Amino acid sequence: MFKKSHKYIPKDPDFEGFKKELESLNTIEFSESLIERISVSGDLSGTPFYHWRWKEEYIAEIVIWPKNTGQIKIIVNLATQYNVPITIRGGGTAYFGSSVPTMGDVVLDLKTLNNFKLNKSKNILTAQAGVNLGKLVEYLEKYDLEISSIPSSALSATIGGWLNTKGSIGIGSLKYNNFSKHILELKVISPSEGLKQLKSREEFNEFIGTYGIFGILIEVTFKLSKKVPKLPLMYGFREFTNLIDFIEKLKEKKEIYYISFFDRNYFKKLNGIVNFEYYCLFVVENENIREDIH
Numbered sequence: 693m694f695k696k697s698h699k700y701i702p703k704d705p706d707f708e709g710f711k712k713e714l715e716s717l718n719t720i721e722f723s724e725s726l727i728e729r730i731s732v733s734g735d736l737s738g739t740p741f742y743h744w745r746w747k748e749e750y751i752a753e754i755v756i757w758p759k760n761t762g763q764i765k766i767i768v769n770l771a772t773q774y775n776v777p778i779t780i781r782g783g784g785t786a787y788f789g790s791s792v793p794t795m796g797d798v799v800l801d802l803k804t805l806n807n808f809k810l811n812k813s814k815n816i817l818t819a820q821a822g823v824n825l826g827k828l829v830e831y832l833e834k835y836d837l838e839i840s841s842i843p844s845s846a847l848s849a850t851i852g853g854w855l856n857t858k859g860s861i862g863i864g865s866l867k868y869n870n871f872s873k874h875i876l877e878l879k880v881i882s883p884s885e886g887l888k889q890l891k892s893r894e895e896f897n898e899f900i901g902t903y904g905i906f907g908i909l910i911e912v913t914f915k916l917s918k919k920v921p922k923l924p925l926m927y928g929f930r931e932f933t934n935l936i937d938f939i940e941k942l943k944e945k946k947e948i949y950y951i952s953f954f955d956r957n958y959f960k961k962l963n964g965i966v967n968f969e970y971y972c973l974f975v976v977e978n979e980n981i982r983e984d985i986h
Contacts, residue, residue, distance in 0.1 A: 704775060705774065705775045705776050705777065705795075705796075706774040706775060706776065707753050707754070707774070707776060707796075707798075709774045710754075710770055710771065710774040710776045710798070711724070711754060713770050713774070714754075714756075714767075714770070717766070719763070720756060720758065720759075720763050720766065720767065721756070721757045721759070721804075722754050722755060722756040722757070723754070723755045724753075724754055724755075725755075726751075728755045729751050729752045729753070729754075729755055729799075730751065732752055732755050732781050732784070732791065732799045732801055733750060733751050733752050733791075733792065733793055733799065734750070734784075734791060734792045735781075735784045735785065735786040735790045735791050735792075736784055736785050736786065750792050750793050750794050750796070751793070751796070752779070752793040752796070752797055752798065752799040753776075753793075753796050753797065753798060754798045754799070755798075755799050755801055756798060756799070756800050756801065757801050757803075757804045758800065758802070758804060758805065759804055759805075760805070761879075761881070761887065761910055761911075764800070764881055764908060764910060765881060765886065765887070767798075767800065768881055768882075768883050768908065769883075771798060771883070772883045776797070776798055777793075777795040777796075777797040777798070778797055778798050778799075778800055778904075778908075779791055779792070779793040779794075779795075779797040779798070779799050779800070779904070780799075780800050780802065780852075780856060780903070780904035780908055780909075781799050781800065781801045781802065781803075781853070782802060782803070782821070782822070782849065782850035782852050782853015782854070782856065782857075783803065783824065783845070783848045783849040783850040783853050784848075784853075785843075785845035785848045785849045785853070786845075786853070786857050790853075790856075790857050790903060800908065802820075802821045802822040802850065802852055802853075802908075802910075803822040803824075804822055805820035805821050805822035805823075805852075805910060806820060806822045806823050806824065807819075807820050807823070808820065808823050808828065810831075810832075810835070810837075812835060815837060815915060815916040815917075815918070816876065816913060816914070816915055816916065817832075817913070817914060817916055818911060818912070818913040819851050819911065819912055819913075820852070820910060820911050821850060821851065821852025821853075821908075821909050821910050821911065821912070822850050822852060823850060823851050823852075824847075824848070824849070824850060825839070825842050825843070825846040825847075825849050825850065825851055825854065826846050826847035826848065826849075828851070829842065829846060832916065832919075833919070836918060836919045837916045837917065837918065837919055838864070838916065838917055838918075838919040839864070839871075839914075839916065839917075840864055840865075840868035840869070840871055840873075840874045840914075840915070840916075840917050841860065841861065841862045841863065841864040841865045841868055841869075841870070841871040841874075842854075842862050842863050842864060843859055843862045843863070844862065844863060846862075846863070851912060852909045852910075852912070855872075855878075855900050855901075855909060855912065856900075856901070856902070856903050856904055856909055857901065857903060858900065858901030859871065859900075859901075860872040860900060860901075863949075863950045863976075864949060864950065866948050866949060866950060866951065867947065867948065867949045868917055871914075872893075872896050872897065872900055873893075874914045874915045874916075874917075875896050875912060875913070875914045876891070876913045876914055876915065877889060877890065877891050877911075877912070877913040878890040878895070878896060878899060878909060878911070878912055878913075879909070879910050879911035879912075880899065880906075880907035880908065880909055880910065881907060881908045881910055882906065882907035882908070885907075888907070922949055922976050922977065923976070923977050924974070924975070924976050925974075925975045925976070925977065926972060926973070926974055926975075927972065927973045927975065928972055928973075929972075929973070932955075935953070935973055938973065939951070939953075939973070942975065945977070947977060948975065948976075948977055949976040949977060950974075950975070950976040951973065951974070951975055951976075952973070952974040952975075953972070953973055953974075954972040954973075954974070955972075
């Protein structure tokens with residue numbers, strides 16, 4: 693049923709030897725179930741056709757759910773020993789097929805690494821790569837804290853998946869700047885260097901957005917921001933030029949938290965019934981400038 697492309701598979705990968713080693717350990721959870729393998733072989737896509745095209749072409753050999761850093765070290769060492777490729781997976785919310793196992797890989801699903809620790813006195817949080825951003829946002833609300841920037845898919849995305857797919861600009865970036873500027877430390881595991889701590893801005897920039905090619909991100913420590921009251925507003929424009937003129941005015945404001953633009957074609961395709969006439973701009977501002985923006 694499924695086509696398997698061997699174009700990029702490394703020379704002589706020993707999947708059977710790799711699986712036998714995992715079975716002998718009897719501590720690391722993994723599956724060869726076709727349903728499990730299909731479900732992790734590609735992230736969310738804009739259209740079902742392209743999503744299925746990837747899954748039809750590239751299916752994972754094994755899915756693994758590591759529970760801690762020690763298990764990831766073991767998996768990486770075994771994969772190196774048996775020449776088995778690894779694909780890293782987070783929340784699976786990207787639109788470009790980020791976790792496609794193009795080499796018939798082992799997919800390492802990191803959502804099981806979901807612990808975090810808050811330093812309340814310093815407003816610093818340390819989170820494992822599989823922590824769900826939506827749950828993290830909800831937790832921080834109790835302490836009037838917020839993450840400087842989150843993706844639009846935060847309800848399902850993981851912090852590790854976001855950073856691995858070049859995540860740094862998102863909701864909140866207009867106010868708090870690039871998320872990477874708030875990072876204090878990354879912990880990464882690679883076959884050549886084992887567990888490594890990255891602490892410099894240069895190292896962060898080199899690693900973020902590399903999709904797990906240069907190592908497996910397992911933990912991130914970053915600064916939080918004090919939560920501020922926000923006011924969501926929706927503006928409608930009949931002419932596109934008017935919308936652009938308004939955005940130019942908004943650029944002068946320092947307290948804009950988020951801007952999102954929707955055109956009339958998007959709304960039409962979204963509901964398929966209503967022929968919406970306007971270009972829409974969704975703006976979130978700090979409440980203390982609500983009078984100034986109008």
